[in-house]
Amino acid sequence: MKKLFRLFTKKENSEQTEHQPTPIDTDLPQNLTYIKNSLGESTDIVIRKFKIGEKRTVKIAVVYTDGLVNESTVHESLLETLMSDVRQTQLSKQALNKGMYYTVRDHVLTAGELDELETLDDVLLHVLSGDTVLFLEGETKALCVSTRGWQDRGVEEPSTQAVVRGPKDGFTETLRTNTALLRRKIKDPNLWITTQAIGTKTKTDVAVVYMNGIANEKIVKEVHKRLNQINIDSLLDSGYVEELIQDETYTPFPTVYNSERPDSIAAGLLEGRVAIIVDGSPFVLLVPALFMQFFQSPEDYYQRSDFATLVRLIRFIAFFLALLTPSAYIALTTYHQEMIPTSLLINLSSQREGVPFPALVEALIMEVTFEILREAGVRLPKAVGSAISIVGALVLGQAAVEAGLVSSAMIIVVSLTAISSFVSPSFNFAISIRMLRFLFMILAATFGLFGILLGLIVLALHLASLRSFGVPYLSPLAPYITSDQKDTILRFPRWGLLTRQRLINQKNIDRENMHKPKPTSRSPKKGDSS
Amino acid sequence: MKRRLLLLSFTLLFLLTSLTGCWSKRELDEIAIATGLGLDKTENGYKFTVQIINPAEVAAKTISTRTAVTTYTSEGRSLFEALRGLTDKAPRKVYLSHIRKVVFGEELARDGISETLDFLTRDHEFRTDFHIAVAKGMEAHDLLTILTPMEKIPANKMYFSMQTSSEYWAPSLIIKIQQLISTILEDGKEPVISGVYNVGDIKRGSNLSNVEDVGAPTDVRVDSLGVFKGDQLIGWMDQLQSTSYNYIMGNVKNTAEYFECKDKEGSITLEVMEASSNKTVTIKDGEPHFNVEVSVEGNIADVECQIDLMKLDTIKQLEKHFSEQLSILFNDTVSDVQEDFKSDVFGFGDLIHRTKPKYWRTIKDGWEEQFPEVEVTVEATVKINRTGTISNPYEFKKEE
Amino acid sequence: MWVILYGVILSISWIQIRALWKQSLKRDSFFYIFTMGLSLTILILSQLGLPIPNPLDGISIVYDPVHSLFQ
Amino acid sequence: MHGKEEINLRQFLLFLFLFVIGTSILLSPSSLANIAKESAWLSVVVGMMIGVAIILFYLLISIWYPDHNIVDLNRLLFGKWVGTIFTLFFIVFALVSAATVLWTIGHFMVTQMLHETPQPFIHILFMFVVIYGVYLGIETIARTSELLFPYVVLLLTIVFVFSIPSMNLNKIKPFFDIGAQDIVKGAWFDLSISTFPLMVLFMVYPKLVQEKKSVGKKVTIAYILAMLTILAATFITTTVLGVEYTHHHIYPTYVLAKTLNIEGLIQRIEVIIAVSWILTIFFKLSLYFYAAVTALSQVLKVNSYRSLTFPLGIFVIVLSLIVYPSSIYASEWNQTTWIYYSATFGVLYPLLIAIATLIRKLFKRS
Incomplete structure (x- = not known):
């Protein structure tokens, strides 16, 4: 980590020396030439020159990027106003006396967001972000009008983390849409959003969102600190940010949570977590992320609490199944046959008659085959993908058994593992289980259950050593916090969930303070007393 | 730095384990699962017989002409030597954790079994859940070669029939190694081991044709108990004695008890549902007196003589009659054991x-001689709970 | 097998010592090398089948009188 | 990156529990059945009563010196030279204990589960895990103990509960037949394995016990619960297996789990005992090792104890390979030397500290 930071600081220094901002020149053509040259005369840059004023004496140029701007805004509220409306209106002399620049700035432009720019580098940045920039002859400042408006995907149902019950909207690639989605859920002045641009080349907007007063200030500061330390040329997805700000690089476990679902992020914000939205990525990050969080789906809170608890338990079972089934099979069949009931052992051993590989190799073959199929299923076009993977699995599985390459019990083991690994509501968590599975298989093949157990101890030690933005990864299990158990493995009814997690926010613990509404009581006396 | 170091060390460790490990590994197709073990005495050591499963045959869905089990025999001066001697006969390493049945040949049992018990508990592969039996009047080796119908694995057949009969039939008893x-180790107690013997021709029994017959002419029986003194077999109890033994020891769970009708022809059979025994000792004039109370509860299962079951009096009479009969049987058994075997299988010394404990210390050393002389009274009380689904027996007219 | 183990031990030690050296913790690295050298020497000696004095025997000698006192 | 490491009282109590049941749960029943025969369980009860007094004594010392761990304490009370020698003795004690514990786990694995695997490699693998844990720090180990503790309890409960049907109280009759001398002997043996080494725990983390007012009560309860677990193990093994059979086995609790068979449903579950035992022993070994490493690093005045973890870990492996030539040597040594050796540190040394403290106070007054 330290080394990583050192790397960044070095870069920053070298960057600063070579960069000197160019001021805007009074000469309009020179400015335009500079812009043209800087952008290599790119064809999507539109430069429109014309003259305005009563006598058409003032030269003016409008620069914008085709495709990034909202054409109608540019035409209606910029070009039209400047070219025709200004002439028709009678402006007071006082206004005109100040100079054309101020007239345009204060009286003419009807756009909502207006900026003044002083350097050509800023101009370039704004033009490339979708703003429209106005140059006036003889001025050292340029006016920048926000005309951003491009084709985007629109709010759709998220493709990951699907739920049966619950909101179906998902984040999109546009930062503003995403913040708006959050604002729509939390209409509170304490929802604070700060934005900064990261990436020397991509200049990607990164927004840090948190609930002021609920989020732990230390964590907010830490997030800002880590974001400021990022110095990278490009930031194409929130995955970049995740990798750059996570506490621990060498761990298979995600210490940053990501979600496509505004409801899930909003819930996290209300718990006191900090969200990081990266422009261009529908996956919003949430920190601190704890181990238990990856077993929780937003749907848990929309279903009845007893059912949600059951489902969480099933996810736990699936976690262990996905992690340990192949290794336990290997350990039991090659080391601890005394633990298998006799009749089962006879069945297993009759299946293994004639299988040429040791159990480990057999398991590895099948697991790797499955991983290949899975990867192929993701990459193939949707129409063929599912068909090919199903056929591949069936044919390969069936044929492999019939050809005597693997035993049929192994097929069951592999399929059980595969299915279990998809139960986790979080995709990136499932990946870590899949990786660890292979290590456990090797351990099982060398030391049997002893190896598996030692592997589990190492895993537990590793998990216990992790922290996510200062919060121990395994909390509230270790360190154990009794009051937080209500929403960890169990999901208490909503009336039991009136406090926030201890370690994430230390100050503002109580969520709400109210009594459970009771059905109108039949005997008025009782009702009065409560 | 720290991270990278740990990462490296664990990669190397994995490398280490994967390159060098697998010492204790046994693939399933490299082991021969033994289910039965027979131990016999030979002139200069032991004969070691294992019954090995042929998994493909046991799990097979089609009928084949090969047997589900195979037996291998080897001899050696010690049991472990004999076991290792098997390796040049059996194609795979014999795996002993799934043994269901260990059978001692009668000759070996009479000579003493303690040396074999050491091997059976010292070797880590043996578990403790197998049944122990003595092959009555034969070699364990012969017994293990008999093929049984229904249950493809003969050792399993013995295991399960012993399991069921110990629950539903008084004479048999499960003995586990522990x-x-x-x-054997504790003072004032001698063991019994159930006996296994064959009916029918042994030669025929080891042939597949035995199980192709509906009646399976050769089969294995499990209903008798061998009396030991120390680790040596000294004799066999007959079926009645075995039953009484189990009653006195409180081993009976559920059985059938046959009684002659009093004053009438025919019989009544009692389905015993619960039986318990309570042993007490009193010391009079420095001599121990034992009193055993056996209480039996049951239902009437089968009435073959004409009595009026609907009268409370009849039931009481029956209870009294049964109690007397059982008491006589039990007392006879105890005195028979005292006289014939002189072995304290009832654990009176214990x-x-x-x-x-204080009194025990004074008589401990002479207990063996004292046991045949001690006074034991067994008292049985029978209680009848129900009379089955019908009340009085049917009065069928019998054609003379 | 043992060769691989020595390889693992030595490579881990190499990384750790280098790290300590870089942080200029000379005292640490000296004791590191010392204890590791000691451990490895004993390990190699015991591998070669040389009789290593068992510390427990030494402790036993000290406590034997105590034991006989209580007996 | 790592400041002063601290663990909370709950974690300390877990350590105490795991430390007490660590080796004893599998080893004690056998030796106790040998020493105290039918009254083995009584020995544990007696041991528990003495043990409560002993740990309260440890607690008292750590309340006297909340900011001093064993190295500081030695230096403070006995001066630089004598103190350092005492500390070195302590380090040797911790290292030897760690090595014997490691040997025990290796021997158990080799005799019961991995028959053909060379024992050194089991030591190496296990010790590498311990080194990793100690390297990550005591906080991490504490959190891990919180994570794994429920499993230890669950697994032990399963074995104990399912053994109840096969218990036969007649097997531990006659009660009180054995002389008081043998019961005390058994109690002493039990204490030497479970309680005296606890001194290590109290001496390394004296700070913890300051945390709350009811600390004495909590520590006592945790200790009694741990001893009750050992009592349960001893009681159940002797009532199920019988005294003679118990003492003829090296690991009777494992044999107990082997004999379990509930209607064919729950059977072949001895691995449960192995798992819970390996887990508890992992913590016991880690704590011994941590104590040794931190004490040594303090004596040598090195920058961080972490730099010594790996070489000292290798040293423990080497030591574990030579400490016990055989299991007979082990049980012999445990019964003739260890009981005095651990008592030296568990009883004599705390007494010495108490006396030194009193003398100091007297001097200060005058």
Whole structure:
């Protein structure tokens, strides 16, 4: 980590020396030439020159990027106003006396967001972000009008983390849409959003969102600190940010949570977590992320609490199944046959008659085959993908058994593992289980259950050593916090969930303070007393 | 730095384990699962017989002409030597954790089994859940070669029939190794081991044709108990004695008890549902007196003589009659054991040890001689709970 | 097998010592090398089948009188 | 990156529990059945009563010196030279204990589960895990103990509960037949394995016990619960297996789990005992090792104890390979030397500290 930071600081220094901002020149053509040259005369840059004023004496140029701007805004509220409306209106002399620049700035432009720019580098940045920039002859400042408006995907149902019950909207690639989605859920002045641009080349907007007063200030500061330390040329997805700000690089476990679902992020914000939205990525990050969080789906809170608890338990079972089934099979069949009931052992051993590989190799073959199929299923076009993977699995599985390459019990083991690994509501968590599975298989093949157990101890030690933005990864299990158990493995009814997690926010613990509404009581006396 | 170091060390460790490990590994197709073990005495050591499963045959869905089990025999000066001697006969390493049945040949049992018990508990592959039996009047080797119908694995057949009969039939008894060893080790207690013997021709029994017959002419029976003194077999109890033994020891769970009708022709059979025994010892004039109370509860299962079951009086009479009959049987058994075997299989000495430790210390050394002379009274009480689904027996007219 | 183990031990030690050296913790690295050298020497000696004095025997000698006192 | 490491009282109590049941749960029943025969369980009860007094004594010392761990304490009370020698003795004690514990786990694995695997490699693998844990720090180990503790309890409960049907109280009759001398002997043996080494725990983390007012009560309860677990193990093994059979086995609790068979449903579950035992022993070994490493690093005045973890870990492996030539040597040594050796540190040394403290106070007054 330290080394990583050192790397960044070095870069920053070298960057600063070579960069000197160019001021805007009074000469309009020179400015335009500079812009043209800087952008290599790119064809999507539109430069429109014309003259305005009563006598058409003032030269003016409008620069914008085709495709990034909202054409109608540019035409209606910029070009039209400047070219025709200004002439028709009678402006007071006082206004005109100040100079054309101020007239345009204060009286003419009807756009909502207006900026003044002083350097050509800023101009370039704004033009490339979708703003429209106005140059006036003889001025050292340029006016920048926000005309951003491009084709985007629109709010759709998220493709990951699907739920049966619950909101179906998902984040999109546009930062503003995403913040708006959050604002729509939390209409509170304490929802604070700060934005900064990261990436020397991509200049990607990164927004840090948190609930002021609920989020732990230390964590907010830490997030800002880590974001400021990022110095990278490009930031194409929130995955970049995740990798750059996570506490621990060498761990298979995600210490940053990501979600496509505004409801899930909003819930996290209300718990006191900090969200990081990266422009261009529908996956919003949430920190601190704890181990238990990856077993929780937003749907848990929309279903009845007893059912949600059951489902969480099933996810736990699936976690262990996905992690340990192949290794336990290997350990039991090659080391601890005394633990298998006799009749089962006879069945297993009759299946293994004639299988040429040791159990480990057999398991590895099948697991790797499955991983290949899975990867192929993701990459193939949707129409063929599912068909090919199903056929591949069936044919390969069936044929492999019939050809005597693997035993049929192994097929069951592999399929059980595969299915279990998809139960986790979080995709990136499932990946870590899949990786660890292979290590456990090797351990099982060398030391049997002893190896598996030692592997589990190492895993537990590793998990216990992790922290996510200062919060121990395994909390509230270790360190154990009794009051937080209500929403960890169990999901208490909503009336039991009136406090926030201890370690994430230390100050503002109580969520709400109210009594459970009771059905109108039949005997008025009782009702009065409560 | 720290991270990278740990990462490296664990990669290397994995490398280490994967390159070098697998010492204790046994693939399933490299082991021969043994289910039965027979131990016999030979002139200069032991004969070691294992019954090995042929998994493909046991799990097979089609009928084949090969047997589901195979037996291998080897001889050696010690049991472990004999076991290792098997390796040049059996194609795979014999795996002993799934043994269901260990059978001692009668000759070996008479000579003493303690040396074999050491091997059976010292070797880590043996578990403790197998049944122990003595092949009555034959070699264990012969017994293990008999093929049985229904259950493809003969050792399993013995295991399961013993399991069921110990629950539903008084004479049989399950003995496990831990029980056996504790009994031999502890003072004032001698073990019994159930006997296994064959009916029908042994030669025929080892042929597949035996199980192709509906009646399976050769089969294995499990209903008798061998009496031990120390670790040596000294004799066999017959079926009645075995039953009484189990009653006195409180081993009976559920059985059938046959009684002659009093004053009338025919019989009544009692389905015993619960039986318990309570042993007490009193010391009079420095001599121990044992009193055993056996209480039996049951239902009437089968009435073959004409009595009026609907009268409370009849039931009471029956209870009294049964109690007397059983008491006589039990007392006879105890005195028979005292006379014939002189072996304290009932654990009377142990009873003194547990309840009167000080007195025990004084008689401990002479207990063996004292046992045949001690006074034992067994008292049985029978209680009838129900009379089955019909009340009085049908009065069918019998054609003379 | 043992060769691989030595390889693992030595490579881990190499990384750790280098790290300590870089942080200029000379005292640490000296004791590191010392204890590791000691451990490895004993390990190699015991591998070669040389009789290593068992510390427990030494402790036993000290406590034997105590034991006989209580007996 | 790592400041002063601290663990909370709950974690300390877990350590105490795991430390007490660590080796004893599998080893004690056998030796106790040998020493105290039918009254083995009584020995544990007696041991528990003495043990409560002993740990309260440890607690008292750590309340006297909340900011001093064993190295500081030695230096403070006995001066630089004598103190350092005492500390070195302590380090040797911790290292030897760690090595014997490691040997025990290796021997158990080799005799019961991995028959053909060379024992050194089991030591190496296990010790590498311990080194990793100690390297990550005591906080991490504490959190891990919180994570794994429920499993230890669950697994032990399963074995104990399912053994109840096969218990036969007659097997531990006659009660009180054995002389008081043998019961005390058994109690002493039990204490030497479970309680005296606890001194290590109290001496390394004296700070913890300051945390709350009811600390004495909590520590006592945790200790009694741990001893009750050992009592349960001893009681159940002797009542199920019988005294003779118990003492003829090296690991009777494992044999107990082997004999379990509930209607064919729950059977072949001895691995449960192995798992819970390996887990508890992992913590016991880690704590011994941590104590040794931190004490040594303090004596040598090195920058961080982490730099010594790996070489000292290798040293423990080497030591574990030579400490016990055989299991007979082990049980012999445990019964003739260890009981005095651990008592030296568990009883004599705390007494010495108490006396030194009193003398100091007297001097200060005058």
